[in-house]
Amino acid sequence: MGKQYGKISMAVIRRLPKYHRYLRDLLDKDVNRISSKELSILTGFTASQIRQDLNCFGEFGQQGYGYNVEELFHEIRKIIGLTKTYNTIIVGYGNMGRAISKYTNFTKSGFTLRGIFDNDPAMIGKEAENITIQSVDELEAYLKNNKVDIAIISTPRDYAQEIATKLSNGGVSGIWNFAPVDLKVSSDISVENVHLSDSLYTLSYLLSQKDDKTEK
Amino acid sequence: MGKQYGKISMAVIRRLPKYHRYLRDLLDKDVNRISSKELSILTGFTASQIRQDLNCFGEFGQQGYGYNVEELFHEIRKIIGLTKTYNTIIVGYGNMGRAISKYTNFTKSGFTLRGIFDNDPAMIGKEAENITIQSVDELEAYLKNNKVDIAIISTPRDYAQEIATKLSNGGVSGIWNFAPVDLKVSSDISVENVHLSDSLYTLSYLLSQKDDKTEK
Incomplete structure (x- = not known):
């Protein structure tokens, strides 16, 4: 079973599927790592919003490196509950x-x-x-x-x-x-x-x- | 062609179809008039929000009478653009x-x-x-x-x-x-x-x- 998170606003929850879509597209294009700034350009969310959103669910990404696309994608799938049936x-x-x-x-x-x-x-x-x-x-x-x-x-x-x-x-x-x-x-x-x-x-x-x- | 309104927030615009649905249901049930309080119970929006929303588009309803359902329904249809093809x-x-x-x-x-x-x-x-x-x-x-x-x-x-x-x-x-x-x-x-x-x-x-x- 998945992890339980605190009270997360519906606005954040509704952005999760969008992160999921963009990360899947990046994986399809064999992109391995992405900064919150690049992710911001793709999604239209600000880099600080992306960092804030993801911080609700754990610690992702590294200062100066950005996010590992595959790792983040799988984490997002778990968070959304897509690893269950x-x-x-x-x-x-x-x-x-x-x-x-x-x-x-x-x-x-x-x-x-x-x-x-x-x-x-x-x-x-x-x-x-x-x-x-x-x-x-x-x-x-x-x-x-x-x-x-x-x-x-x-x-x-x-x-x-x-x-x-x-x-x-x-x-x-x-x-x-x-x-x-x-x-x-x-x-x-x-x-x-x-x-x-x-x-x-x-x-x-x-x-x-x-x-x-x-x-x- | 319809009337042009000032800058209306997307939140208000997205509530219009919901007013349309509830008013159509009321018409189907032969309800002729409704107060913003009754409309509030139906829609889940507050009475003051309903009055504010509708005020963006004109003057509807009368103090002490409420709204004429048929009139308001047709006005909302015009506002949404449903009288066009x-x-x-x-x-x-x-x-x-x-x-x-x-x-x-x-x-x-x-x-x-x-x-x-x-x-x-x-x-x-x-x-x-x-x-x-x-x-x-x-x-x-x-x-x-x-x-x-x-x-x-x-x-x-x-x-x-x-x-x-x-x-x-x-x-x-x-x-x-x-x-x-x-x-x-x-x-x-x-x-x-x-x-x-x-x-x-x-x-x-x-x-x-x-x-x-x-x-x-």
């Missing part, structure tokens, strides 16, 4: 659910898909990703008999809260939520949202403002 | 590209899909969403002859920057980027990222920390 299920196997289940980064990184649930009778009993699709009616029984670390909700919005409540009662540790709702679940469950419409609407706001600017 | 193309028509193209909230909200591009010879020339899939080699010519508001990048990461550069040179206004890279484009192009791995890795960090807590 996670039993994962998907609830809602429409277009988005299917796309997520085929997402290579997801399956390659220790997130093992164990169950797929949908409410479409035409789908139930069929195979996908070597798993038999089950009815959502079987979700509660499944959760009683199987430890689920991460449940992915990719149902239409009207079903999402009901499913989340079942997942919450069934003891899942985390929910990766793609439905466009803010879920209400017990506070010991971590919820991470991918609100696609919110993201697209942010973009449309920015574009609308630009239109007006060029018109002036 | 956007010529949209998708570059990279794998699982994620297909899921996005079928995403109902997307097509219903004025984001009109005009073009699909991929580099897979088996796909080029086929029809999807009533559009003939074109080769990415034709992207530059397409951009010369067609105004594109939003380009969706859903290619593997190694192709994303090259595509982004072409889109940038070709004059697109905004990029909705699903590839796990931070794109470097001209500053007049708005980029909105959906970094799925980053989101999943944030969740795995939170779960790892929880494991450790229960072990203590």
